[in-house]
Amino acid sequence: MQYTDSNKFKRGDVMQKIIISTESGADLPYKIYIPNDIKIIPMHVVFGSKSLAEGHFDIEKIDLFFNKTKTLPKTSAINPNEYVRHFKSLLTINDDCRIIHISYSSKLTSCCQNARIAAEIVGKDRVTVIDSQSASAGVGVLVMQACSIIKKYYGKLKFDECVSLIKAQRSKIVCTFMPDKLDYLKAGGRVSSAVNIGASVLNLKPSLSIENGEIVKGKIYRGRIENIAKTYLEDFVKNNNVDKHYLIIGYTYKINKLLLFALKRQAHKMGFKKSWCFMLGSTITCHTGPDCIGFAGVKSNRTSV
Secondary structure, eight states: OOOOGGGOEEETTEEEEEEEEEEGGGOOOHHHHTTTTOEEEOOEEEETTEEEETTSSOTHHHHHHHHHHSSOOEEEOOOHHHHHHHHHHHHHHSSSEEEEEEEOOTTTOSHHHHHHHHHHHHOTTTEEEEEOSOOTHHHHHHHHHHHHHHHHHBTTBOHHHHHHHHHHTGGGEEEEEEESOSHHHHHTTSSOHHHHHHHHHHTEEEEEEEETTEEEEEEEEESOHHHHHHHHHHHHHHHHTBOTTEEEEEEOTTSOHHHHHHHHHHHHHTTOSEEEEEEOOHHHHHHHOSSEEEEEEEBOSSOOO
16 A cells, blocks of 8 residues: 555655555455555465466355365465565655555465565565454455554554554454355365264354454354344354444355345344345465355444444
């Protein structure tokens, strides 16, 4: 993300720009990261012995690979050298700038650690790495909040003060997912075969939330995902006191688009000013499967009634 003179700050006598960067696992769509000039570095998915960059292959390949081999493709962290190249390329194009890189939760991947190693090599006076303490659309929400903070305060507050405001947003980000089936969670070792069979027979759908940077199990729902999605949304908003400025509706590629339209209508009725549908990428799909919905947003400062 780059800003004009009114949003720059002084480093000695030199005015600098800020660039916001993140990993592809933030699942930001073009309509968000292109207008805001957010720089994306791709994470990786490993199919057997072949590693592919996220966004550079058809996401259906994950399901095809799983159905054929009965094993999941593995997600792979970006290594320090890749981050070094990424940061240096941004600094080469934008000679007078500073980078704020918002990374996937350090408890879920080594991306954040590797980005910090790269920042040490490139120069911590040029690159600041923030652990999002979240995943997928939750990272995306923090990136969006960071863009708003920089746009509003940069030039009025010092750089480090803006970074502190961004970090303070982490505890307010809420993010949840609900896979239609537990096959992928079972293959990944997150649930047992017995639980998977029981859930299939009883048509149970467990919700998964990101708390303190880790995935935790939440409420269990029963029924078809099309029939329980609205209740799931209502619970998410009520239990987390979600601010009504905007809502992120996350979905994997097999979700019926009519369900997304229904959820957007419901969000409008609930008072949300905006609702965006983010297609979840290969990183989260490798863990939840191709039939998954989720929600992300920001907790309200006001007490719910």
